[in-house]
Amino acid sequence: MMADTHSDQNHPYHMVAPSPWPVLGAGAALVLAGGAIVFMHDGGPWIMLAGVAALLYVMFRWWADVIREAEDGHSHNPIVRIGLRYGMALFIVSEVMFFFGFFWAFFGASLFPAGGVWPPQGVEVLEPFDWPLLNTFILLASGATLTWAHHGLIEDDRRDLVQGLAATITLGITFTAIQAYEYSHAAFGFTEGIYPTTFYMATGFHGFHVIIGTIFLTVCLVRAVKGHFKPDHHVGFEAAAWYWHFVDVVWLFLFFSIYWWGS
Amino acid sequence: MSTATEQATPPNGADHKPRGMGRWLFSTNHKDIGTMYLIFAVVFGLVGALFSVLVRMEMAAPGIQVMNWLFFLGEPNQVFNVLITGHGLIMVFFMVMPALIGGFGNWFVPLMIGAPDMAFPRMNNISFWLLIPSALLLVGSIFVDGGPGVGWTVYAPLSTVGAPGAAVDMAILSLHLAGASSILGAINFITTIFNMRAPGMTLHKMPLYVWSVLVTAFLILLAMPVLAGAITMLLTDRNFGTAFFDAAGGGDPVLYQHLFWFFGHPEVYILILPGFGIISQVVSTFSRKPIFGYLGMAYAMVAIGFVGFIVWAHHMYASGLDVDTRAYFVAGTLVIAVPTGIKIFSWIATMWGGSIRFATPMIFAMGMIFLFTLGGVTGVVIANAGIDIAVHDTYYIVGHFHYTMSMGALFGIFTGFYYWIPKMTGRPYSELLGKIHFWLLFVGVNLTFFPMHFLGLAGMPRRIPDYPDAFAGWNMVSTLGSYISVLGTAVFLVLIYKMFRSKERVGANPWGEGATTLEWTVPSPAPFHTHQTPPRS
Numbered sequence: 177m178m179a180d181t182h183s184d185q186n187h188p189y190h191m192v193a194p195s196p197w198p199v200l201g202a203g204a205a206l207v208l209a210g211g212a213i214v215f216m217h218d219g220g221p222w223i224m225l226a227g228v229a230a231l232l233y234v235m236f237r238w239w240a241d242v243i244r245e246a247e248d249g250h251s252h253n254p255i256v257r258i259g260l261r262y263g264m265a266l267f268i269v270s271e272v273m274f275f276f277g278f279f280w281a282f283f284g285a286s287l288f289p290a291g292g293v294w295p296p297q298g299v300e301v302l303e304p305f306d307w308p309l310l311n312t313f314i315l316l317a318s319g320a321t322l323t324w325a326h327h328g329l330i331e332d333d334r335r336d337l338v339q340g341l342a343a344t345i346t347l348g349i350t351f352t353a354i355q356a357y358e359y360s361h362a363a364f365g366f367t368e369g370i371y372p373t374t375f376y377m378a379t380g381f382h383g384f385h386v387i388i389g390t391i392f393l394t395v396c397l398v399r400a401v402k403g404h405f406k407p408d409h410h411v412g413f414e415a416a417a418w419y420w421h422f423v424d425v426v427w428l429f430l431f432f433s434i435y436w437w438g439s
Numbered sequence: 440m441s442t443a444t445e446q447a448t449p450p451n452g453a454d455h456k457p458r459g460m461g462r463w464l465f466s467t468n469h470k471d472i473g474t475m476y477l478i479f480a481v482v483f484g485l486v487g488a489l490f491s492v493l494v495r496m497e498m499a500a501p502g503i504q505v506m507n508w509l510f511f512l513g514e515p516n517q518v519f520n521v522l523i524t525g526h527g528l529i530m531v532f533f534m535v536m537p538a539l540i541g542g543f544g545n546w547f548v549p550l551m552i553g554a555p556d557m558a559f560p561r562m563n564n565i566s567f568w569l570l571i572p573s574a575l576l577l578v579g580s581i582f583v584d585g586g587p588g589v590g591w592t593v594y595a596p597l598s599t600v601g602a603p604g605a606a607v608d609m610a611i612l613s614l615h616l617a618g619a620s621s622i623l624g625a626i627n628f629i630t631t632i633f634n635m636r637a638p639g640m641t642l643h644k645m646p647l648y649v650w651s652v653l654v655t656a657f658l659i660l661l662a663m664p665v666l667a668g669a670i671t672m673l674l675t676d677r678n679f680g681t682a683f684f685d686a687a688g689g690g691d692p693v694l695y696q697h698l699f700w701f702f703g704h705p706e707v708y709i710l711i712l713p714g715f716g717i718i719s720q721v722v723s724t725f726s727r728k729p730i731f732g733y734l735g736m737a738y739a740m741v742a743i744g745f746v747g748f749i750v751w752a753h754h755m756y757a758s759g760l761d762v763d764t765r766a767y768f769v770a771g772t773l774v775i776a777v778p779t780g781i782k783i784f785s786w787i788a789t790m791w792g793g794s795i796r797f798a799t800p801m802i803f804a805m806g807m808i809f810l811f812t813l814g815g816v817t818g819v820v821i822a823n824a825g826i827d828i829a830v831h832d833t834y835y836i837v838g839h840f841h842y843t844m845s846m847g848a849l850f851g852i853f854t855g856f857y858y859w860i861p862k863m864t865g866r867p868y869s870e871l872l873g874k875i876h877f878w879l880l881f882v883g884v885n886l887t888f889f890p891m892h893f894l895g896l897a898g899m900p901r902r903i904p905d906y907p908d909a910f911a912g913w914n915m916v917s918t919l920g921s922y923i924s925v926l927g928t929a930v931f932l933v934l935i936y937k938m939f940r941s942k943e944r945v946g947a948n949p950w951g952e953g954a955t956t957l958e959w960t961v962p963s964p965a966p967f968h969t970h971q972t973p974p975r976s
Contacts, residue, residue: 186972187555189635194457196463198565205619206572209612216678218604238561255634259558262630270622270664277668277698281683284697290689367680370689377672377681 188244188255197238204230222437239395246412247404257411264415268422273384277424278381279433282374286438290370294438299371300363304435311354312431315424318347322393332407334400341397344420348390355383375434382426389423392416463773467560467912470965472567473545474863479570480538480852487529487577488928490522499918501908504666513585519886519904522589527591528610531710533574537850539713540621540659544628544652546863550958550965551646553637553974558630573616580609590902592703595684595695599676608677611670620661625659628652637957637973641808645738646956647730649735651716654744655709657701661748662705669698693758700751708747710844712740714851715782717803720956721858722786725801726793727953727964732785739778739785746775756824757831765824772822776815783812798950800858801871806881807850814842817892831921832902835895841888853880857869861945864938865964879927886920899954932960 185191208227215224245251252260286294295301302308325340327333364372396416399405405413456462460591464471497505497519506515512523545563549556576965580587583748584604589597593614598607632653635646645653657830672683673695683689684695730736750771752760760768786808794873795801821827830836860866890913895901906914948959961969 184968185555185970187559187970189555191556191968192467192560194461194467195561195564196465198561199464199568201565202568202572205569205616209576209616210607211611213605213608216674217607259630259634262633263559263562263626266626266629266660270626270660273661273664274668277665277672280665280698281668281672281694284691285689288691290686290691296689308734339552367682368688370682373675373681373683373688373690377683379677380883426642 188253189259190251190253190256192245195238195241197234197241198438201231201234201238204234214316220308243399243404243412252409252411257409260411260413262417264411270417271422274430275378275381278378279429281435282324282378282438285370285374295371296369300370301371301439302358302362302435304431304439307354307358308435310432311351312427314347314351314354315427318344318351319421319424321347322420326413326417329400329405329410329413330407334403337400338397339404341393341400345390345393345397346384348393348420352383352386352390378434379430382423382430385423385426389416392419441505452556466564467556468959468967469492469545469549469557469560469563470863470967472563473542473547475567476537476541476545476570477543478910479567479574480534480542480667483533483537483574487534487909488925490529492525492925494519494522494526495918497538497904498906498914500915501906501911503905506904511550511783512581517585517588518902520590520902522588523902524587524590524610525577528577528614530844531571531591531706532614532682534622535710535848535852537570538847539710539717539855540628540652540655541570541624543648543717543855543859544713546965547859547958548628548631548649548652549635550961550969551649551956551958552632552635553641553970554631555970556637557627558634558745559627562623563627566627569616569620569623573613573620574617576613576931577610580606580613583609592696593670593673594699595673595676595692598673599684603677608674609615611674614670615667618667619717621659623661624662625656628656629660632656637909638975639968641735644976645737646716647736647740648713648716648720651712651714651719651740654740655712657706658712658744658747662702664697664711666702666706669695672698678885683867687881693755696755696758697752700754701748703754704751705744705747707761707840707843708743708850711851712743714848714854714899715740715947717851717855717858718786718807721800721804721854722789722808724788724858724950724953724955725796725798725804727951728789728793729955730785731788731791732781735779736785739781742778743775744772746778750775753822753824753827757883769822769824773819776819783808783815796953798949799868799870799877802874802877803850803854803857807847807854807876810846810881810884814844814847815837817842829913830895833895834891834899834901837901838888838891838895841891845888846884849884849930850880853877856952859958860938861949862958862963862965863942865962866938866941867943867945867949868938869934872930872937876927876930876934879923879930883920883922883924883927886923887917887918890914890917 205225206227207230208224209223211221211227215221216317289296321340321343325337325344328336328340334376359376364375366372393416396413399412457460457465463471466475493505493509497503505517506518507516509518512518545557548554584606587602587606587610589602589607589610591810593607593610632645672681675681676685676690682690684690684692686692698926719730719736750768752764753772754770756765756768818837821830821836821839853876857868860868894910894913897910899906945963947962948954949963950959957970957974960964960974
């Protein structure tokens with residue numbers, strides 16, 4: 177008989193305590209979905225926005241718990257960290273397949289265009305070697321600054337880590353700002369046929385992912401300033417970096433296929 | 440020891456069974472979450488069955504009858520469309536997947552690989568709880584704007600310009616949530632299986648059920664996001680003026696079919712592969728022999744999963760694909776018969792010369808092997824594009840896929856239920872009632888679905904509530920069959936009730952020497968926490 181159950185545990189895995197966030201997250205998802213239906217059928221956006229706010233709150237609290245566990249010194253041991261990396265890698269795989277669907281739509285429309293030509297007649301496309309090329313360089317540069325941060329982290333040089341992360345985030349925000357500028361100056365509207373459909377939905381979902389990645393990196397920056405990461409223990413940073421590189425690669429595909437080849 | 444530890448107060452709450460509703464709402468325990476999935480699956484299995492029986496009652500005779508009783512839901516033909524849509528979506532997303540993957544997977548993958556829980560227990564819980572809003576949206580949609588009468592495939596343009604009401608948006612968002620739930624579940628299963636196996640449990644020693652869940656999880660991970668993309672496009676076409684599937688805007692409705700079936704074909708293997716895994720465990724246990732051709736069995740599932748991604752357009756032979764494309768998809772589809780045949784023959788070879796015990800799980804497994812083979816054989820028929828042109832969208836197809844699903848997947852679920860329920864509850868079920876359940880269901884489903892092949896070959900179209908008098912005879916037989924299945928289901932519910940009333944208890948391994956996997960080494964019912972010390976091989 178062992179009174180202390182911790183001594184029962186002879187395995188390295190993390191037995192997570194009961195948590196209210198999953199069920200509350202599901203509730204927030206219901207409010208969000210219900211609100212989206214109201215919004216799409218000529219109601220106001222307020223229920224949907226409440227759902228978004230609730231979901232963001234749940235995510236914040238849930239991941240705050242995860243960060244607390246990461247810093248408690250025993251929950252995220254090396255075996256558990258392998259599992260966390262598997263989880264992030266698999267999540268990115270699922271994201272790749274989501275974009276796969278939108279690229280399918282783009283190539284279906286552009287390789288076999290309904291009107292015989294792509295871009296469709298009358299569509300004045302964006303010049304790829306203007307802002308989009310600059311954005312390509314910005315994202316590539318952000319990948320480099322992120323690697324600089326990672327090297328700083330591995331060599332326990334916190335100044336390099338913080339500066340590298342800050343540079344990456346700045347580049348990410350610059351990218352998003354340029355995309356917003358491009359959208360507002362494009363000669364084609366969102367609802368004007370298949371070209372803007374595939375263009376805005378594919379680049380729009382990418383832009384959304386850039387924003388998520390920027391937030392993820394910002395969380396890492398805050399954690400870096402707080403002294404969270406260690407040279408041999410920084411799964412959160414790694415996950416953010418993988419995610420950022422994934423977003424980068426998606427952009428390269430978008431740039432070469434939709435902006436360049438598709439113009 | 441387990442009673443003593445259960446009463447102590449834990450330092451962090453993780454080590455003990457929490458009390459009250461919090462145990463379920465905030466659960467981080469794979470067995471509790473598995474139990475919630477199983478209850479969910481039983482409830483929605485009954486709802487889905489109700490829908491199908493209403494459809495069969497309508498189809499019992501020519502003309503419109505039952506749909507007139509449901510006038511409060513809307514116009515009779517639309518009500519019929521809503522019922523078949525609801526039946527399909529509920530059975531796929533709220534019955535088979537929650538039972539086979541969420542339920543049995545959660546319960547038995549950690550037990551079988553010697554892991555103390557799933558890799559991400561909190562994420563496991565949101566996988567389950569996302570199904571509740573998903574189900575609320577789908578069931579709620581039935582009562583809004585005439586309901587989602589677009590079929591489970593939600594084909595554009597019927598689902599875009601053809602059904603502008605909020606019902607279809609609700610169904611789409613329901614699918615989004617169910618998809619998110621299963622993607623998170625898939626990530627959890629893959630990570631658990633790759634990272635949490637007990638020492639000595641190499642991939643090539645894993646029980647075949649674990650292999651089946653691993654392959655299934657990869658199919659979910661790769662297929663479900665494509666569905667998410669496709670239905671997101673539906674949503675923006677419907678509400679925000681995009682033109683993905685709108686020919687007038689340069690889009691293409693056939694694109695939706697491609698995206699849907701790129702998900703949809705792997706999806707049917709998602710539904711059947713865990714059943715294959717369960718059948719392998721049960722056939723081996725009750726033949727008291729190791730499975731024949733273990734590695735071949737494991738890699739046959741991998742092959743089925745791989746080939747499942749490159750055959751999707753065999754659902755679209757009537758969509759105007761050119762002849763070369765159809766020729767490729769015929770050839771690819773026929774290839775699936777090879778790994779499937781490996782599985783069927785290896786199950787038979789496992790039984791061959793075995794000391795077979797015909798307990799309820801075993802007869803369900805044998806029923807599944809026989810009936811799934813029938814569905815597989817008709818699948819080889821309709822894999823041929825030329826033949827499919829004749830039987831496309833007829834009852835032949837309905838007969839075919841119900842032999843694989845209603846008899847393959849459902850019999851797989853019942854096989855797993857009878858095999859594992861003593862482990863989950865610590866109680867024996869009534870063998871007599873179990874066998875009555877089997878025979879009623881076996882006769883019922885065959886009577887329901889075998890005549891559909893005749894009807895389809897005679898040209899009866901699916902998804903239409905009325906038909907010429909010439910089809911009346913076999914339709915009546917089919918409807919009578921569904922009543923027998925209802926009777927079988929009633930016996931099943933009585934069996935569950937009696938089991939929970941029973942004072943009898945079973946030991947750790949009620950199945951004897953044939954049951955060699957790790958779940959039979961822990962007590963019955965399995966304690967709240969198991970494998971706190973990893974088992975050693």
